[in-house]
Amino acid sequence: xxxxxxxxxxxxxxxxxxxxxxxxxxxxxxxxxxxxxxxxxxxxxxxxxxxxxxxxxxxxxxxxxxxxxxxxxxxxxxxxxxxxxxxxxxxxxxxxxxxxxxxxxxxxxxxxxxxxxxxxxxxxxxxxxxxxxxxxxxxxxxxxxxxxxxxxxxxxxxxxxxxxxxxxxxxxxxxxxxxxxxxxxxxxxxxxxxxxxxxxxxxxxxxxxxxxxxxxxxxxxxxxxxxxxxxxxxxxxxxxxxxxxxxxxxxxxxxxxxxxxxxxxxxxxxxxxxxxxxxxxxxxxxxxxxxxxxxxxxxxxxxxxxxxxxxxxxxxxxxxxxxxxxxxxxxxxxxxxxxxxxxxxxxxxxxxxxxxxxxxxxxxxxxxxxxxxxxxxxxxxxxxxxxxxxxxxxxxxxxxxxxxxxxxxxxxxxxxxxxxxxxxxxxxxxxxxxxxxxxxxxxxxxxxxxxxxxxxxxxxxxxxxxxxxxxxxxxxxxxxxxxxxxxxxxxxxxxxxxxxxxxxxxxxxxxxxxxxxxxxxxxxxxxxxxxxxxxxxxxxxxxxxxxxxxxxxxxxxxxxxxxxxxxxxxxxxxxxxxxxxxxxxxxxxxxxxxxxxxxxxxxxxxxxxxxxxxxxxxxxxxxxxxxxxxxxxxxxxxxxxxxxxxxxxxxxxxxxxxxxxxxxxxxxxxxxxxxxxxxxxxxxxxxxxxxxxxxxxxxxxxxxxxxxxxxxxxxxxxxxxxxxxxxxxxxxxxxxxxxxxxxxxxxxxxxxxxxxxxxxxxxxxxxxxxxxxxxxxxxxxxxxxxxxxxxxxxxxxxxxxxxxxxx
Numbered sequence: 003x004x005x006x007x008x009x010x011x012x013x014x015x016x017x018x019x020x021x022x023x024x025x026x027x028x029x030x031x032x033x034x035x036x037x038x039x040x041x042x043x044x045x046x047x048x049x050x051x052x053x054x055x056x057x058x059x060x061x062x063x064x065x066x067x068x069x070x071x072x073x074x075x076x077x078x079x080x081x082x083x084x085x086x087x088x089x090x091x092x093x094x095x096x097x098x099x100x101x102x103x104x105x106x107x108x109x110x111x112x113x114x115x116x117x118x119x120x121x122x123x124x125x126x127x128x129x130x131x132x133x134x135x136x137x138x139x140x141x142x143x144x145x146x147x148x149x150x151x152x153x154x155x156x157x158x159x160x161x162x163x164x165x166x167x168x169x170x171x172x173x174x175x176x177x178x179x180x181x182x183x184x185x186x187x188x189x190x191x192x193x194x195x196x197x198x199x200x201x202x203x204x205x206x207x208x209x210x211x212x213x214x215x216x217x218x219x220x221x222x223x224x225x226x227x228x229x230x231x232x233x234x235x236x237x238x239x240x241x242x243x244x245x246x247x248x249x250x251x252x253x254x255x256x257x258x259x260x261x262x263x264x265x266x267x268x269x270x271x272x273x274x275x276x277x278x279x280x281x282x283x284x285x286x287x288x289x290x291x292x293x294x295x296x297x298x299x300x301x302x303x304x305x306x307x308x309x310x311x312x313x314x315x316x317x318x319x320x321x322x323x324x325x326x327x328x329x330x331x332x333x334x335x336x337x338x339x340x341x342x343x344x345x346x347x348x349x350x351x352x353x354x355x356x357x358x359x360x361x362x363x364x365x366x367x368x369x370x371x372x373x374x375x376x377x378x379x380x381x382x383x384x385x386x387x388x389x390x391x392x393x394x395x396x397x398x399x400x401x402x403x404x405x406x407x408x409x410x411x412x413x414x415x416x417x418x419x420x421x422x423x424x425x426x427x428x429x430x431x432x433x434x435x436x437x438x439x440x441x442x443x444x445x446x447x448x449x450x451x452x453x454x455x456x457x458x459x460x461x462x463x464x465x466x467x468x469x470x471x472x473x474x475x476x477x478x479x480x481x482x483x484x485x486x487x488x489x490x491x492x493x494x495x496x497x498x499x500x501x502x503x504x505x506x507x508x509x510x511x512x513x514x515x516x517x518x519x520x521x522x523x524x525x526x527x528x529x530x531x532x533x534x535x536x537x538x539x540x541x542x543x544x545x546x547x548x549x550x551x552x553x554x555x556x557x558x559x560x561x562x563x564x565x566x567x568x569x570x571x572x573x574x575x576x577x578x579x580x581x582x583x584x585x586x587x588x589x590x591x592x593x594x595x596x597x598x599x600x601x602x603x604x605x606x607x608x609x610x611x612x613x614x615x616x617x618x619x620x621x622x623x624x625x626x627x628x629x630x631x632x633x634x635x636x637x638x639x640x641x642x643x644x645x646x647x648x649x650x651x652x653x654x655x656x657x658x659x660x661x662x663x664x665x666x667x668x669x670x671x672x673x674x675x676x677x678x679x680x681x682x683x684x685x686x687x688x689x690x691x692x693x694x695x696x697x698x699x700x701x702x703x704x705x706x707x708x709x710x711x712x713x714x715x716x717x718x719x720x721x722x723x724x725x726x727x728x729x730x731x732x733x734x735x736x737x738x739x740x741x742x743x744x745x746x747x748x749x750x751x752x753x754x755x756x757x758x759x760x761x762x763x764x765x766x767x768x769x770x771x772x773x774x775x776x777x778x779x780x781x782x783x784x785x786x787x788x789x790x791x792x793x794x795x796x797x798x799x800x801x802x803x804x805x806x807x808x809x
Contacts, residue, residue: 008036013178014044020174021121021153022049025145028167029157031178033325037157038068038125042098043075045121051153053120055098056109058137060129062088062102063251063258063277068125069093069100070259089419090481103133104419107366110140111416114148114370121153128161128318130353130382132299136363139378140370142170159322169381183328185290189341203230206293207237209336210271214244217334219288221271224323226297226312231273240271249274249284276319290327290335292320298351301359301388316351317344353382360384360392361422365401368408369416398503399426418485420444423501428482432497433489438462439497441479443542452531454542454555458494495559496567498540503571505541506564507553508598517541517553520596524550533558561600568595576605578612580620585678587616614672618664626657628681629668635686637706640720642694645704648744652700653693667693703744708752711737711801718743718750724766726751731762731779732791735799740768757787757805772797 010031021027031037042057059065069086073079073095080086085095088102101109110116122141124134138156145152156166156173167173196202206223213221225231228250238246249261249272261272264285272284276296296319300311315323320337327333337344355363363384367375375384396402399422401412408416411429418425424440432439442457451457460467461475499506504521515527515534525541527534536558544551565572573594581588589608593601621628639655646652653659653667660667671689675681691697704725707715710733718727725743731754741750749766756762762779765771780792793799 008040009034010036010040010178013176014040014048017041017155017176018045018048020176021045021155024171024174025150025152026154026170026173027156028163028170028173028175029155029178030161030163030175031157031159033159033322034183034329035159035178037178039071039075041155041157042100042123043072045123045155046097049121049153051120053118054096055121055123056106056116056119057098057100057123057125058103058106058134059100060103060126060131060134061251061277062091063249064126065100065102066091067258067262069095069098072098072100090477103131103137106137107133107140108417108419110137110144111366111369114144116141116144116149116152119152121155123155123157125157126159127156127166128158128322128350130351130355132354132358132363135353135355135381136366138169139380142379143370159325166381169379183330183332185324185328185333185335187324187335187337189337189344190339193340193343194338200233202293202295203233203237205338206230206234206291209338210234210238210291213289213291213334213336214240214269214271217289218269219331219333220265220269220284220286221289221291222284222287222326223271223273223291223293225273225275225293226295227275230293230295231275234273238271243267244269244271246271246273248272249277251275251277284326285330287326287329288331288333290323290333292323292335292337294320294338296351298357299354299359300357313351314347316348318350320344320347355380355382355384359421360388361395364389364392364396365412365416365422368396368402368406368412373406395504396422399423399501401426418482420482420485424482425485427497427501428486430497430500431487431490432492432500433486434479434483435489435492435494436497437479437483437486438475439494440482440501441475443498443501444482445475445478452527452554452556453533454498454557455494456532457555492567493559493563495540495557496563498542498557499559499564499567502540502542503568504596505544506559506568506595506598507539507541507556508600509537509539516550518597520598522597525553526550527553537561538564564595564600571595572600576608576612578605578608578616580616580623582620582623585620585624587613587620587676589613610673613676614669615665617672617675618669620678621664621668622661624678626661628678629686630682630684631686635690637717637720638687638690638694638697641700641704641706641718642690644720644725645700645744648703648746648748650699650703650745652695655690655693663693705743708741708750710734712803714803722751724748724751726753726764728753728755728761730755730757730759730803731783732757733801733803734768735791735793735796735801737801738769738772738797740766756783757790769797 017027017029029037042055046055059068065086065088069080069084073082073084076083078084081093081095083095083097085093086100087094087105089104124138127134141152141154145154154170163175167175194205196205210221210223225234231248231250235246240246245265245268247261247270262284270286294315295312296315297312324335327335372378375389393402393406397404400409401415401422403409414429415422415425418428420440421444424444427436428440438458438461442454442461461472504519506520507517507525510516510518515529517525517539519525519541525544533539533556538559538561539556540559541553541556543555544553575594576591578587578589589605590602591605592599642652642655646654667689671684694700704720706718708718708727709715710729712733714733716727716729718725727750729752742748743750751764751766752768753761754763754765763771763775776796784792789805791802
């Protein structure tokens with residue numbers, strides 16, 4: 003399409019004016035408007051910035067294709083005025099350079115002022131890639147502190163522009179209306195079930211066949227990944243004159259070019275990943291078939307790095323995909339969902355910064371000199387907890403010191419275009435072997451065997467890898483090898499432990515191959531796994547279960563290698579801990595690596611200062627009931643609690659309070675104790691008296707005994723709702739004032755007993771009992787106990803312990 007016919011053309015002049023006046027701008031333009039093709043050329047021709055223009059693209063295929071189209075517009079090839087730069091491939095350009103997002107951060111690390119760069123364009127910013135967010139934040143910092151002449155332009159098709167404009171200092175928002183051509187949407191009549199394996203691919207193939215029958219022109223089919231592309235290709239049965247083609251990041255440059263170019267005399271069906279969503283115009287395409295799924299990066303706790311997951315697309319992504327059909331002529335878009343299902347789709351995909359592994363971001367910020375994300379203007383700040391975990395990992399990898407400052411190793415790791423885990427392995431001296439391992443871990447950990455060594459042998463020429471897979475992995479290994487330090491002669495397991503210091507796994511005692519990882523998590527192998535008999539492993543891939551994860555890929559490592567490679571992290575310690583099984587304190591001297599105990603022996607010199615705190619943990623584990631509570635101590639606790647409730651200032655003696663204060667009241671009485679059996683010698687009554695500061699006030703307000711008129715002293719029970727004492731009825735004859743307790747003079751509940759010691763009556767008002775209920779009791783008791791006195795007037799009678807009073 004000629005430039006004058008592109009919808010973007012009318013807004014180019016206003017865009018330049020806004021960018022020149024403010025230094026920043028946001029451009030909104032729908033898919034097919036021509037922003038990627040025209041804007042950088044227009045700025046290079048008209049702006050007169052005096053430096054190169056960088057344009058960020060989210061994908062390598064799109065970056066290379068955009069550079070080729072821009073160069074072609076000037077009658078050149080990439081590497082002259084227009085170039086590109088990406089991981090593993092670059093052709094620098096003098097005036098315009100199209101780069102992938104991760105490249106910008108590395109350029110800024112090597113040259114914080116971006117000297118020679120006049121403008122940075124963030125294309126397709128709506129995808130909210132982590133590196134795009136970081137790149138914009140860094141460029142805003144550069145513009146504010148170092149280069150006020152640096153121009154920044156954010157371009158997007160479906161982004162909410164206002165928050166971005168506000169972040170950029172209220173940048174002007176330029177909007178391009180309209181699409182190149184109209185696109186007709188076609189939805190399913192009814193939902194389809196896609197849960198069964200292969201059902202998704204079959205449904206897509208059927209929809210492609212329908213689109214071929216009902217439309218004309220090329221068909222672009224959006225699928226999540228290469229596996230789905232292959233399965234859909236197997237199911238398609240195109241008519242003569244229709245060629246099925248694939249488009250994904252794993253294709254060679256020549257194969258990608260062939261897909262992009264027109265196909266003379268035939269229709270083409272392009273089965274593509276999301277790389278065709280943006281910034282990539284495919285000639286001949288009039289039809290889009292959208293499978294409605296996307297593959298995104300998500301942090302995988304099992305792998306310790308980001309992995310790709312398949313999810314439903316957002317409405318914004320669906321709009322992007324539909325726009326591919328209207329670039330060269332009016333088109334059609336077939337959806338693999340109903341119109342009703344569209345309402346349940348999320349409006350936007352989550353920003354990658356909310357769901358991705360933040361370790362690379364934390365390392366980039368450390369290189370920049372920012373300790374926290376708040377130090378930079380992020381559109382969406384990362385979650386503080388996730389960022390803290392990322393910095394903790396960098397500290398364990400040696401990229402940061404204990405104060406959080408970037409180390410020399412960390413600076414070297416940041417220069418490696420790989421995850422910090424793998425970068426650590428490469429810069430620590432792994433050579434060829436480290437590069438091979440990194441290629442396997444960063445890509446797919448091939449093969450069914452849990453032993454990663456099998457995959458290593460397959461990569462080097464053995465069975466188990468296809469020729470194409472081996473070639474791709476070797477190419478990636480060669481790229482990484484350029485960043486690897488000299489070989490140190492370490493085994494593959496020792497090398498892998500540099501990348502996964504938190505995944506060194508020690509087999510637990512017992513028959514089943516269960517492991518404790520140095521980071522504190524658990525891991526498990528199947529009995530049939532080839533590594534099940536190994537004492538020490540390094541786990542590179544787990545199934546993500548945080549409690550006890552299935553180990554999917556690992557390498558064996560010896561203890562001598564662990565000591566050699568991680569000697570600076572080994573700790574020699576003496577510990578005393580409560581052993582629930584033996585109900586005793588175990589005193590040990592240990593050599594540890596994180597949560598692992600590599601060596602242990604009995605510590606014979608442990609004293610009370612080390613042993614007794616562990617013994618207290620045993621009490622907390624078993625409960626206070628494990629202590630030898632006698633009647634005196636139990637009664638004292640009850641008296642003290644009643645006195646407290648009555649207003650006396652005393653330390654609490656309830657279970658929770660005593661448990662919390664074990665060190666204060668019990669520890670001084672435990673000298674020399676080591677085992678549960680030793681508790682029998684504890685004098686809890688004395689320990690409680692010491693806690694309470696003596697008994698004088700308690701005895702005054704809450705006496706231990708009630709003394710009857712006969713002189714008999716009986717224990718008062720303070721454990722119930724009110725203090726109570728049991729006494730034979732005849733022993734309180736003549737008592738006309740009811741006994742009371744405490745400052746509030748509360749009545750003591752008297753449980754009156756028969757001559758045989760059985761309860762007769764409870765009363766808190768003895769004079770009232772004599773006057774009212776006693777007559778009925780006397781009538782009943784005289785017949786049962788005729789030899790005991792039952793006077794008509796008990797209030798005036800003489801108390802007695804005997805059957806007959808003395809004359």
